[in-house]
Amino acid sequence: MNVDNTKMMDIKNIVLRFGGVVAIQNISFDIFKGEIRAIIGPNGAGKSSMLNVINGFYHPQEGEVWFRGKKRGSMKPYQIAHQGIARTFQNIALFKGMSALDNIMTGRFTHMKKSIFSQIIWAGGASKEEYENREVVEKVIDFLEIQHIRKTPVGALPYGLQKRVELGRALAAQPELLLLDEPMAGMNVEEKEDMSRYILDVNNEFGTTVALIEHDMGVVMDISDRVVVMDYGKKIGDGTPDEVRNNQAVIDAYLGVSEH
Amino acid sequence: MTENLHTLPAILERNSIQFAEKPAFREKEFGIWQSWSWKDVYEYVNNLSLGLISLGIKEGDHICIIGRNRPHLYWSIIAAQNVGAIPTPLYQDAVAQEMIFPISHCSAKMAIVENQEQVDKLIEIKKDIPLLKNIIYLDPRGLRNYKKNNLSSLDDISSPDKLKNITKFQTELKKRQAKQNLDTKSILLYTSGTTGRSKGVVLSNKNVIESGKAGIVFDKIDSNFSLICYLPMAWVGDFAFSMGLGLQSGMCICCPESAETLHDDMREIGPSYFFGPPRFFESLLTSVNLKIDDAGLFKKTLFNYFMATAKENGEKILENKSVGLINRIKYFLGEIFIYGPLKNRMGLSKTKVGYTAGEAIGPEIFQFFRSLGINLKQLYGQTEACVFVTCQPDKQVHPETVGVPVNGVELKISNSGEVLYRSPGSFVEYFKDPSNTKKTKDKEGWVATGDAGFIDEETGHLKIIDRAKDVGKLKQGSLFAPKYVENKLKFYPNILEAVLFGSGKEYCVAMINIDLTAVGNWAEKNNISYASYQELAGHPEVYKMVGEHIREVNLSLSKDKNLSNCQIRRFLVLHKELDPDDGEITRTRKVRRNLVNDKYSDLIKALYDGSKEIYTETEVTYEDGRKGKISASIKIQELEETFKRVEAA
Numbered sequence: 009m010n011v012d013n014t015k016m017m018d019i020k021n022i023v024l025r026f027g028g029v030v031a032i033q034n035i036s037f038d039i040f041k042g043e044i045r046a047i048i049g050p051n052g053a054g055k056s057s058m059l060n061v062i063n064g065f066y067h068p069q070e071g072e073v074w075f076r077g078k079k080r081g082s083m084k085p086y087q088i089a090h091q092g093i094a095r096t097f098q099n100i101a102l103f104k105g106m107s108a109l110d111n112i113m114t115g116r117f118t119h120m121k122k123s124i125f126s127q128i129i130w131a132g133g134a135s136k137e138e139y140e141n142r143e144v145v146e147k148v149i150d151f152l153e154i155q156h157i158r159k160t161p162v163g164a165l166p167y168g169l170q171k172r173v174e175l176g177r178a179l180a181a182q183p184e185l186l187l188l189d190e191p192m193a194g195m196n197v198e199e200k201e202d203m204s205r206y207i208l209d210v211n212n213e214f215g216t217t218v219a220l221i222e223h224d225m226g227v228v229m230d231i232s233d234r235v236v237v238m239d240y241g242k243k244i245g246d247g248t249p250d251e252v253r254n255n256q257a258v259i260d261a262y263l264g265v266s267e268h
Numbered sequence: 269m270t271e272n273l274h275t276l277p278a279i280l281e282r283n284s285i286q287f288a289e290k291p292a293f294r295e296k297e298f299g300i301w302q303s304w305s306w307k308d309v310y311e312y313v314n315n316l317s318l319g320l321i322s323l324g325i326k327e328g329d330h331i332c333i334i335g336r337n338r339p340h341l342y343w344s345i346i347a348a349q350n351v352g353a354i355p356t357p358l359y360q361d362a363v364a365q366e367m368i369f370p371i372s373h374c375s376a377k378m379a380i381v382e383n384q385e386q387v388d389k390l391i392e393i394k395k396d397i398p399l400l401k402n403i404i405y406l407d408p409r410g411l412r413n414y415k416k417n418n419l420s421s422l423d424d425i426s427s428p429d430k431l432k433n434i435t436k437f438q439t440e441l442k443k444r445q446a447k448q449n450l451d452t453k454s455i456l457l458y459t460s461g462t463t464g465r466s467k468g469v470v471l472s473n474k475n476v477i478e479s480g481k482a483g484i485v486f487d488k489i490d491s492n493f494s495l496i497c498y499l500p501m502a503w504v505g506d507f508a509f510s511m512g513l514g515l516q517s518g519m520c521i522c523c524p525e526s527a528e529t530l531h532d533d534m535r536e537i538g539p540s541y542f543f544g545p546p547r548f549f550e551s552l553l554t555s556v557n558l559k560i561d562d563a564g565l566f567k568k569t570l571f572n573y574f575m576a577t578a579k580e581n582g583e584k585i586l587e588n589k590s591v592g593l594i595n596r597i598k599y600f601l602g603e604i605f606i607y608g609p610l611k612n613r614m615g616l617s618k619t620k621v622g623y624t625a626g627e628a629i630g631p632e633i634f635q636f637f638r639s640l641g642i643n644l645k646q647l648y649g650q651t652e653a654c655v656f657v658t659c660q661p662d663k664q665v666h667p668e669t670v671g672v673p674v675n676g677v678e679l680k681i682s683n684s685g686e687v688l689y690r691s692p693g694s695f696v697e698y699f700k701d702p703s704n705t706k707k708t709k710d711k712e713g714w715v716a717t718g719d720a721g722f723i724d725e726e727t728g729h730l731k732i733i734d735r736a737k738d739v740g741k742l743k744q745g746s747l748f749a750p751k752y753v754e755n756k757l758k759f760y761p762n763i764l765e766a767v768l769f770g771s772g773k774e775y776c777v778a779m780i781n782i783d784l785t786a787v788g789n790w791a792e793k794n795n796i797s798y799a800s801y802q803e804l805a806g807h808p809e810v811y812k813m814v815g816e817h818i819r820e821v822n823l824s825l826s827k828d829k830n831l832s833n834c835q836i837r838r839f840l841v842l843h844k845e846l847d848p849d850d851g852e853i854t855r856t857r858k859v860r861r862n863l864v865n866d867k868y869s870d871l872i873k874a875l876y877d878g879s880k881e882i883y884t885e886t887e888v889t890y891e892d893g894r895k896g897k898i899s900a901s902i903k904i905q906e907l908e909e910t911f912k913r914v915e916a917a
Contacts, residue, residue: 146298151409156528158299209410 015074016041016185016217017062022071024057031057032068033241039185044211044218046228049238050261055221056098058238059187062219063095064088076184089118094183096174098190098221104163108173111162112148115180116141148179151213152206168199172206179210186210188220192227200224204231225262229253237261274450275473277313277350279515284310287491287518293339296525296533306518309343312426316347318437319425323378323402327352327444330374330456332400334358334367335382337497337523340406340422342510344380349454352444356456356468357502359855361848363893364389368396370458374468374699378402380422384410387419450474456699457504459651460854468699469504469651479654479693480512482675486659487621489541491518494618496539498523498530503856505625508655509543534615542622546629547857549644552614553633554761554786561793574602575639582607582639587663607640616642623647623659626856628732628751630759631667638665646670648730652708652715653677654693658730669729679723679730680714686736687721688714720749738861740771746833748776750861753834756824760817761786765846767859769872770834775910777875778839779868780814781846787813802843802900811905814841818907826911835910838875840882843900849889871902880904 017039024032031054039045039062047055060066061073064083073080075091083091094115102111119141126132149155152172157165162173171191178186191207192200208231210216222228228235229249237245237252239261245252252258273279283292283306292306304312325331331348333355335341341357348355356374358367360382367389371379379400381387387405390397405411406422428434454473458466483489495514499506514521519541524533560571577598581591585599611617622637622644629646637644643662648670649655658679660671673679677691690713697705709715720739721732733739734751742748750768757766757780764783770776782805790813791798798804822835846852846859852867853859865872867886874882885899 143298146300150298153526155299155525156532205410212412213409 014041015039016076017219018072018074019062020072020074022058022061022068022073024054024061024066024068031241032061034071035238035241035243036071037236037243037246039217039219040233042211042215042217043233044207044220044231046232046235047219047221047238048223048225048228048235052240053238054241055238056189059095059189059219059221062185063093063187064091092184093187094178094181094185095187096171096178096189096191098193100167100170100174102162102170102174102177105161107159108154108162108165108169108176109145109149109158111173112145112176112180113141115148115177116145118181119144144182145176145180148176151179151209152176168195168202171195171199171203175203175206179214179216182214183216185217185219188218188222190221190223192222192224200227207231274477275349275445275448275452276454276476276511276515277317277346277445278448279477280306280310280313280346283515283518290491290518291520292518293342293521293523294537295339295523296529296536299525301522301536304339309339312340313343313347313350314441315428316343316422316426317350317441318428318431318434320347320351320353320378321437321440322431323420323425325351325353325378327447328453329353329378330356330376332356332358332371332374332376332379333381333501334379334386335360335406335501336527337499337501337506337510338382338406339521339523341380341382341501342497342521344404344422345455345507345511346515348380349448350445351441352448352452354453354456354470356458357500357507358458359500359502360386361500361855363849363889363891364392365893368393369465370468371397371400374456375399378404380404381406383407387411387414448473450477453696455507457507457651458502460503460856460858467701467704470696470699471654471693472696475654475693475695476508476512477516478676479508479656479674479691480516482677482691482693483508483513483656483659484517486656486661486674487541489513489517489519489621493517493519493540493620494522494537495519495541496522496524496530496534496537498527499543499545500855504651505543505649505655508649509541512654513541531615535613536615538615538618540618540620542616542619544622544624545626545857546624546633547627549624549629549633549637550761551785553636554783556610556614557761558786558789571606574598574606577602578607578639579635582641583635586638586641586643587665603641611640611642616640619643621645625649625670627758627858628755629667630755632759634667648732650717652695652717653689653691654695656693657689657691657717660729664727664729666724666727666729669724669727669731671729673730681722682716684736685720685722685733687717687719687730687732689717690714742770742776742833743772743774744833747830748834749831752831753778753821753825753836754859756821757817762790762813763817765853765859767846767861767864768834768836769865769875773876775837776834777872778818778836779864779871779875780839780841782810782814782841784845801845802898805841805843806900806903811841811903814839815905815907822907822911832911836907837910838904838906840871840875840902840904842871843884843902844886844888844898847888849891850887874904 015038020036022032022035047058049055061068067082122134122137126134154172192203204227211218235249235252237258244257245255287306289305291303292309294301294303331353333341333344345355358370390403403419404422408421450473452473453470454476455471457469497510510521522537524530581595581599584591619642622642625647645660645665647659649657656674658671658673677689680688682688694715718736719732720734720736724731734749738750740748748770753768754766757763762783765781767779768776796809818836825835826832848855852864870884881901881903883901885897887897889895
């Protein structure tokens with residue numbers, strides 16, 4: 009995907025506190041339109057909190073979030089859902105008893121305009137709307153190559169496939185910005201390779217901007233355009249994978265510093 | 269059907285007039301069955317042909333087709349023939365290195381491939397295949413940022429409005445079509461190559477059309493049939509069934525959504541003509557049995573009762589023999605309660621003709637399907653014959669034989685016991701390999717199959733024993749036929765693969781591959797825990813179970829006049845599955861004996877030198893072509909007893 013250097017999101021001087029705990033200390037960075045932006049850092053660095061701020065779920069005590077050129081105020085949950093940002097979760101949050109297809113269909117919720125009544129009686133354009141949404145969902149299913157589990161209850165699927173269904177649900181919303189919270193956690197090498205391929209393809213095919221949190225340095229360095237490194241709630245590095253790799257502060261945070 | 273059409277494109281044109289709007293191809297995409305009429309297909313092929321000419325494809329050029337069964341790839345085959353080029357489908361799961369040989373051997377100028385995976389492979393081996401000029405892809409996904417030099421999408425080259433000088437290409441196409449006749453090369457197929465390098469088999473239009481016709485006449489196939497294509501496109505069977513038989517009969521050719529959804533898709537389509545290798549039916553039966561094991565008591569009782577009825581009368585009813593009124597009523601009830609729903613579940617409700625071939629099928633598996641009322645039969649064929657050599661006629665089906673020659677095929681057994689045939693379907697030549705062609709096909713047109721067999725006196729049907737060159741002698745001079753024994757072992761659902769050794773030795777030994785699905789399920793039921801294939805394979809209980817299977821096989825061998833000395837004394841269970849990526853078996857899953865002999869020479873030595881355990885390291889190839897090593901200590905078990913030969917009473 010060609011990154012055109014227009015800022016999709018600009019995060020300025022964010023401070024997030026939970027009572028006395030400061031989760032994020034004065035962090036600023038931006039996300040360009042069309043790039044894959046990674047946020048990495050050791051356990052407890054504040055990555056997931058950061059994602060929740062980007063997403064609009066947490067309201068930081070200080071700082072500003074600019075999205076598509078506008079400053080964002082605090083939002084109600086349905087407003088969060090409608091802003092064009094979709095996400096996946098670190099510990100899969102799917103409806104276990106529902107089929108993969110139905111789970112992905114829920115990603116289309118924000119695109120359903122017909123009233124609940126016309127949906128119940130399947131009239132007044134509700135069927136047409138359902139067909140259109142199903143078509144989008146089927147394209148997502150095809151894209152993620154999960155045709156064979158279309159009708160399988162998600163709870164019965166192995167972990168790697170559940171992750172893929174979750175990505176599918178986020179994609180079905182046709183977001184401008186896709187947030188992935190540890191998309192490769194708990195996967196084996198082959199599953200990680202597959203997931204990397206899907207993330208690259210999403211970025212490539214649909215032009216979706218991706219922001220992802222990841223633990224696995226190797227994967228991140230391979231697929232992202234730029235990387236933010238966090239440690240103890242602070243930003244300790246920001247730049248291309250190569251720059252970050254050679255950043256002494258990052259090396260220290262990941263490998264530790266020896267005491268003399 | 270018997271008009272004088274000489275090429276597949278000509279037959280397609282006839283279909284577009286005769287069957288016009290009738291569905292020709294179906295493919296499940298985006299959750300629904302998309303269909304194309306004969307008219308649509310004709311138009312597409314025509315446009316694609318113009319596109320191929322515009323890219324500079326000349327008569328006699330080879331075009332590789334790589335991908336899973338998809339309508340557009342089948343159409344590409346026809347379009348290639350239409351412009352006088354020779355389509356060459358390759359195995360889509362082959363790793364990049366494996367593709368170098370066929371692509372460079374046939375000097376392919378163009379490859380039409382399914383997706384990014386295949387494009388990547390071709391780019392990887394670019395240096396080794398300098399003659400390949402164009403790569404055409406079907407699915408654009410992930411290819412957006414590739415350099416476009418010699419890469420184009422199938423959509424683009426099949427849209428006539430993107431062409432300048434279209435009339436020039438049309439005239440050129442007409443000119444080329446007029447030149448084609450029955451002797452024009454139709455397709456180049458690379459055999460899976462059980463012995464060393466694969467060979468390129470050249471088939472002419474006559475081969476394809478005549479053998480297809482023979483198949484159609486033999487089973488009275490018409491345009492109301494349907495067929496599901498799921499076996500590799502590079503395999504002759506898929507080509508002969510979908511193109512040779514399919515196009516000529518005008519039946520509807522259906523492609524599943526993906527390999528994993530085959531069973532669901534099959535259930536929705538209900539193909540009336542179906543082909544499956546024995547292992548397909550084996551795994552189907554295994555899954556039925558597993559499900560029944562988990563069912564409630566009521567269902568289980570019902571199933572067992574009616575399956576007993578089916579076993580007793582099903583085949584007779586299928587063959588219209590008399591079984592008495594009571595049995596007919598019982599069978600009728602069984603059809604309502606068990607057979608009907610079961611067949612529906614398996615997608616075989618509408619199957620009028622089902623074939624299995626490639627290997628011997630276990631008599632019990634075979635009879636299971638027949639007793640349900642599915643007209644499953646065996647055929648014997650090979651790439652060199654464009655499949656059809658012999659088929660079992662309806663009502664004359666025996667599990668151990670492969671039937672009688674189809675129309676136009678002559679059969680004879682050579683002095684050495686090898687099966688020879690002569691037919692209109694027999695191949696033109698091995699590509700660029702006159703010496704092998706000469707060895708296989710003599711001046712009078714008799715083709716040596718390489719299989720040892722004989723005509724069964726009782727039934728008049730052909731019976732195959734083994735590959736002629738594999739048949740050997742034990743040290744004491746008695747017959748050694750490995751495949752015969754291996755097949756007996758493989759009839760057990762727990763055993764996936766078996767390799768027998770013994771030629772020139774005093775006794776026989778075997779290497780066994782367990783079937784992970786079946787044995788895994790068995791382990792679960794018996795509270796045996798395991799973390800990997802390797803651990804399960806080495807489990808003492810698994811050895812005990814496999815030992816028991818071998819004992820039974822030994823017992824049945826002891827009753828065989830010729831093969832009683834082929835009883836297995838010692839065996840081991842391999843720590844890894846034999847894999848086509850490692851070259852141990854072919855893509856069509858036939859064991860490459862020489863390679864296995866070399867690769868596992870340490871194990872074979874240990875099997876004979878009396879050791880109880882052996883440590884070994886084995887190289888494995890991953891799907892993306894990287895190599896790794898796995899090591900294991902493998903136990904070797906000795907059978908406590910072998911059986912004295914029992915003279916038939």
